[in-house]
Amino acid sequence: MGIFTRDSFNSLDDLLVHELKDLYDAEQQLTTALPKMADRAKNPTLRKAFQSHLQQTEKHVQRLESVFEHRGLEPERETCSAMAGLIKEGDVILDADGDSDVIDAALIATAQRVEHYEIAAYGTARCFAHHLNDEYAAELLGQTLDEEKATDQQLTKIAEGAVNPSTTGSRR
Numbered sequence: 001m002g003i004f005t006r007d008s009f010n011s012l013d014d015l016l017v018h019e020l021k022d023l024y025d026a027e028q029q030l031t032t033a034l035p036k037m038a039d040r041a042k043n044p045t046l047r048k049a050f051q052s053h054l055q056q057t058e059k060h061v062q063r064l065e066s067v068f069e070h071r072g073l074e075p076e077r078e079t080c081s082a083m084a085g086l087i088k089e090g091d092v093i094l095d096a097d098g099d100s101d102v103i104d105a106a107l108i109a110t111a112q113r114v115e116h117y118e119i120a121a122y123g124t125a126r127c128f129a130h131h132l133n134d135e136y137a138a139e140l141l142g143q144t145l146d147e148e149k150a151t152d153q154q155l156t157k158i159a160e161g162a163v164n165p166s167t168t169g170s171r172r
């Protein structure tokens with residue numbers, strides 16, 4: 001939301017556009033954060049997961065551009081303060097010293113917070129698009145939603161299978 005201008009919400013269409021601009025900014029913030037997270041990850045599976053999610057995230061940006069275009073709008077960013085906050089919290093981990101397995105676990109915790117935020121935002125945006133009978137937008141937003149969910153599940157698997165057991169001493 002702009003500092004000097006007040007947004008106006010009078011229709012579901014206004015809300016959808018607001019969500020799209022917010023997501024467009026959030027995804028671009030992520031394209032800057034994910035390479036740093038990949039570099040910091042020690043576990044090779046985790047590093048690869050961050051790298052492949054970066055590629056997906058670039059696709060998510062393009063899908064949002066297609067949705068803007070489909071709705072006759074120029075793609076526009078609106079600062080996503082929530083994503084900025086999540087990334088800021090993640091920066092504490094990136095700058096931290098410590099055991100690399102514990103750092104990996106912390107990176108996963110950060111990434112899953114990001115995924116859950118995106119899942120909520122894409123779920124909402126897709127729902128708005130459905131209500132507006134914009135099935136093209138709903139389809140594209142749904143594709144991204146599915147990829148965010150899959151990433152979240154993959155991170156859980158990595159955490160349970162490789163990273164967290166060693167930090168809790170439960171690995172045999």
Ligand SMILES: [Fe+2]
Nearest residue numbers: 027057060118
């Ligand atoms: Fe995404």
